[in-house]
Amino acid sequence: MAPTTKKNSKRAASQKETKPAKKARISVDSSEDELDNINSSDDDLDDIVSSDDEDNEEAEKGVAEDAVKGEGSDNHTEQRKLLKERKLQRRSGSEIQQIKNVWEKLRVKNPPIPKAIREKLCNEIWELSKEHFSDLILKHDASRIVQTLIKYSSKERREEIVNALKGKYYVLATSSYGKYLLVKLLHYGTKNSRKVIIDELHGNLRKLMRHKEGAYVVEDLYVLYATNEQRHQMIREFWGSEYAVFRNDHKDLTIEEVCSSSVEKRNIISKNLLGTINASVEKGSTGFQILHAAMKEFVKIADASQISEMIEILHEQFAELVHTPEGADVACTLISKASAKERKLILRSLKDHADKLITNEHGNMVFINILMVVDDTVLVYKTFGGAVKEGFVDFVTDKYGRRPLIYMFMGLNGKFFSPNIKKDLERYMEMSSKTSKKDPVVRKQELLSKFTNIYLNAVGKGYATIIPNNFGSQFLSELLTSDDFYSQLDEANVAKFEEILKSVTVYFKGDVTEAKHPIHEVFSTRFLKSLISGGRWNNKEKKLVPFEHIKELGVPFATKFYDEIIDSTNLLVWINEKDSSFTIVALYETLSGAKEGKQFLKDLKAIKEQIDSDQSNKGAQLLLKLMK
Known part of the structure; x- marks a missing residue:
């Protein structure tokens, strides 16, 4: 280790000063809304989790110290014995050890345990553990026992476990081990048990989204287990404390309707949403669908300066938005309302993800929107031309990947774009009316002229792969019979076109x-x-x-x-x-x-x-x- 110098000591001191500053800033953000103070006992719950972890660390530390002092196999045996004694001295230690012994038999996968024996072992574990769930759920190995019990138990027993753990779901959601148990309860639970869990976590979702472990639980809850009505309520909770506490008073209102009634409400809601979004992005949760849903709410009411602020927050992680319907909508809205300089930043962040963007069910909408609203067609070509050239055959034989390439010579043709998709894309085009100056027809023609060589060269080389594919055959048929495409061809490209027809004939x-x-x-x-x-x-x-x-x-x-x-x-x-x-x-x-x-x-x-x-x-x- 390097000796401590004045320079090193100053650096260490400055680092110690900066860390509390970051925490203070987060605490300021969280204190802006009374929602963060709803559960005054959260600190006590965190202490429960940390105390269990400290017990484990202390036990392991004791063994490590003994290992330094001990010599040979006799000392190792003594160390294991000492660790076992320490575990038994903990609360419900002997019962937990007894449960573990039975669980070791139940968790065997090879060879599979006969159903009758499995039920017998489950019954045995149930009788031993039903009074000790609180002592099991937050420990690394013990929580896995309850997970196994949930997996193999009957519906009635699962309901009993759900009821036994009432009051502890926030603790589970923020625990490194408990979160897996909570997800198991949601996965195997009934509609009623999921409602119990969601109702208990209600009011804490914004805090959980800022928690390293809790954010994953909220995401699974939103994407996999919540009903449509519960999803709407979860998002409304991000509006602020008023909409969390008095949830039934606002359940039929959209964010636009609430904000139109008061400028003050709009400012509070937008501030709360932006605070949650910013904190979640800093925590690395940019790809979460529930966060995309919150972003979608925010961009509905955001003004020009707030749109710019969102782009500044997201432009480096923009590719993480495009894989969900809500995220794609946010991405399209931001691109449509962005300035030319901001669009350049967004396109730069998407360049390395072009192949996944184009073939993704929702991402291809973002790419089409870029083609529709970005005036700088040279920038678009430089950004995506290489990826289109390299992956052309894969794109045109893909259900979603072919649509952006078809748009360039057919527009939003009803054969490939459903009414809902056309409606959304036209809505984004309308949003861009203040930021995009070029005529849409001219923009499309410029793009087509730039991509023409890629189309012809790729088809000339890959026709034998494209024609045998249903999607590819349809794409090639539309391309070769497009007057708009043909009208862009110069003399050299007409020769390439004729060569393709010869190749198709011979095929x-x-x-x-x-x-x-x-x-x-x-x-x-x-x-x-x-x-x-x-x-x-x-x-x-x-x-x-x-x-x-x-x-x-x-x-x-x-x-x-x-x-x-x-x-x-x-x-x-x-x-x-x-x-x-x-x-x-x-x-x-x-x-x-x-x-x-x-x-x-x-x-x-x-x-x-x-x-x-x-x-x-x-x-x-x-x-x-x-x-x-």
């Missing part, structure tokens, strides 16, 4: 009677039909609308497909195979009125009499009907 070459041929995928026929038809089907008008810009699809593609993949020697096979017959129907509908289709129609007429009349081949039956 379907081969014997269609083989089970591994790609035509047997149910979505392959739809994919080919979209390229052969030469336009997009308008469901409202019930007609095919020809492409405005794309000249390579329709008749040109159908002609090449027939010339290179199908000829007079295998045309009948394609018709008589159920999975491929509809492709021939698509070719007939496109080429029947075109001069380029003369050879196809001639070959088709020659084999008409040989077409399978099996009624199960719907494609062949439709083709015969069209040829009449």
